[in-house]
Amino acid sequence: MxxxxxxxxxxxxxxxxxxxxxxxxxxxxxxxxxxxxxxxxxxxxxxxxxxxxxxxxxxxxxxxxxxxxxxxxxxxxxxxxxxxxxxxxxxxxxxxxxxxxxxxxxxxxxxxxxxxxxxxxxxxxxxxxxxxxxxxxxxxxxxxxxxxxxxxxxxxxxxxxxxxxxxxxxxxxxxxxxxLRPMAPQTVREHLQRVLEAENVPADAGALRLLGRAARGSMRDGLSLTDQAIAYGGGRLQEDVVRTMLGSVDRSHARTLVQALAAHDGAAVLAAVEALRGRGLSAAGTLEEMATLLQQMAVQQAVPGALDEQDPDTEDARTLAPALQHDETQLLYSIVLHGREELGLMSDEYGALTMVLLRFLAFPAAGAGTRPPPAAPREPARAAPLRAPAPPAVAVPLPVAPKTAAPAASVASVASSAPAPAGPAPWDDAPPPPVPRAAEPAAAPLQPASRAAAADRSLGDRWYALVKPLCDDGTLSALARELALQGGLEAIDTSSQPPRWLLRVERETLRNPTLRDKVAAALSGALGHPVALELLAGPPEDTPARRDAAERQRRQAAAEAAIQNDATVRELLSQFKTARIVPGSIKPL
CATH class of the missing domain: 3.40.50.300 (P-loop containing nucleotide triphosphate hydrolases)
Structure with missing residues (x-):
């Protein structure tokens, strides 16, 4: 038969x-x-x-x-x-x-x-x-x-x-x-186990897990792969044999790569890729296994204890979940998921795999993990026209604001010249005094930070005036720029040689020796003498990024007030009862 x-x-x-x-x-x-x-x-x-x-x-x-x-x-x-x-x-x-x-x-x-x-x-x-x-x-x-x-x-x-x-x-x-819904890997695995028991074919749990995942929700595919595995394994299903047949990558390789990326250890990433090349393991399979691991890590981070503790595949996810912040896990998951499409664009798939993984080191997540990012600026939307039942559209020109007036604002083609309120910055009532880029004012040893004396903003003023030009002209870029903008100057110790600058930084990924040395070199060039930069853990109170965000918010508030108080705009709103100013459409000019 x-x-x-x-x-x-x-x-x-x-x-x-x-x-x-x-x-x-x-x-x-x-x-x-x-x-x-x-x-x-x-x-x-x-x-x-x-x-x-x-x-x-x-x-x-x-x-x-x-x-x-x-x-x-x-x-x-x-x-x-x-x-x-x-x-x-x-x-x-x-x-x-x-x-x-x-x-x-x-x-x-x-x-x-x-x-x-x-x-x-x-x-x-x-x-x-x-x-x-x-x-x-x-x-x-x-x-x-x-x-x-x-x-x-x-x-x-x-x-x-x-x-x-x-x-x-x-x-x-x-x-x-x-x-009809795709079936969960566990559902496929349990059915395959019953089938193999009926066929008197021995199979270990690891082999069934691999087949359940490889079926991708299709029971027919799962049974077909099982047929193939029985023939490949000589009537017996073992995890290593099934893994070889499917071309799957062992979870240990994915774990090694995620650990190296979490530590921002580029050398370890390159070594792990070379190990994959030496064993002939699939680059696409590596990214797929990493995506599975990262998905489980994200679940563990969002809902601790939600992973099945009886499943041995979740042990690595529970162990590695604290190594990355939430936003970094999401970023890395997106990188490896989309990176599979790029592997075929190079003749060397391992070279393409290297570039996909190094992308995480070059462009980390902008958020701050489990902590909300400090003073996130609101990005203004594009202007939208006032709408009324008749006529269909309204565009009335207003006087153009003089150069000495407060920032102007626009709603579609309507511009306002109404003066805007001054709006003091949250850290002080007066703007910071300008400090020449190459000049270093005299400083007493270990000046106190604003945390110790709220009235003393001189360190924040000094840090802003020093690093902002370095960021604007490109001297500091990428992650080094982020470190300078997200850091708050705590103290300057002039008693040591070279002078010791203490910078408080919240994000762990920015407290990196390589980034610290880049910022220190830029500071030394601007000041004309060597500077030793030390990074402290913890959230700073006064940073250039917060100052820039506060200034954007002040200008946005001034623009909204200028539009709301403009006589012509108010006349249009009263003339057309259904007209309104579209929320978020006001943009400072």
């Missing part, structure tokens, strides 16, 4: 044997039990999740006569009557399956409609099943519409598709639609 592949041998023969589609099974079972039968059904979902199987079980339920030949419509087909056995064997005269991928033309549909005119030969209902229905031509759909809407009482239509968006809306409206 010839061998029957597992996907066919273990295809469900009844609703009770269906796995992972309980919502569809329950709805169809209730409809069959209550006799509430629709004339057309549409089953949607990805490949290998049971669309054709549900169609066959439904056909058996409609035509089952029971073991004694006197049964009626049932949600539990007997499996032994003529209808049940012949539908399972794919030779029942009144159950017709048509593949629209190869028979999707108008002529084929016309032939199907002609066959629909005749009553069932041996069954209770004729059931026409059209697979990949989205590939029917437009003419074929139109030819089918009338029969699909008002079929004879003995005719049932079943349509199956992987892409319901390509099915005509007029067809969708005539069908009762069920969406």
């Amino acid at each position: 010839s061998y029957v592949v597992l996907a066919r041998k273990y295809r469900p023969r009844s609703f009770a044997q269906m796995v992972g589609q309980e919502h569809v099974v329950q709805a169809l079972t209730n409809a069959l039990t209550q006799g509430r039968l629709h004339h057309a059904y549409l089953f949607t979902g990805t490949r290998g999740i049971g669309k054709t199987t549900v169609s066959r079980i439904l056909a058996k339920s409609l035509n089952c006569t029971g073991p004694d030949g006197r049964g009626g419509i049932t949600a539990e087909p007997c499996g032994v009557c003529q209808a049940c056995t012949e539908i399972d064997a794919d030779r029942y005269l009144d159950y017709i399956e048509m593949d629209a991928a190869s028979n999707g033309g108008k002529d084929e549909i016309k032939d199907l409609i002609e066959r629909a005119a005749y009553k069932p030969g041996i069954g209770r209902f004729k059931v026409f099943m059209i697979d990949e229905a989205h590939q029917l031509s437009k003419d074929a759909f139109n030819a089918l519409l009338k029969t699909l809407e008002e079929p004879p009482e003995y005719l049932k239509f079943v349509l199956a598709t992987t892409d319901p968006e390509k099915v005509l809306p007029t067809v969708l409206s005539r069908c009762l639609q069920f969406n």
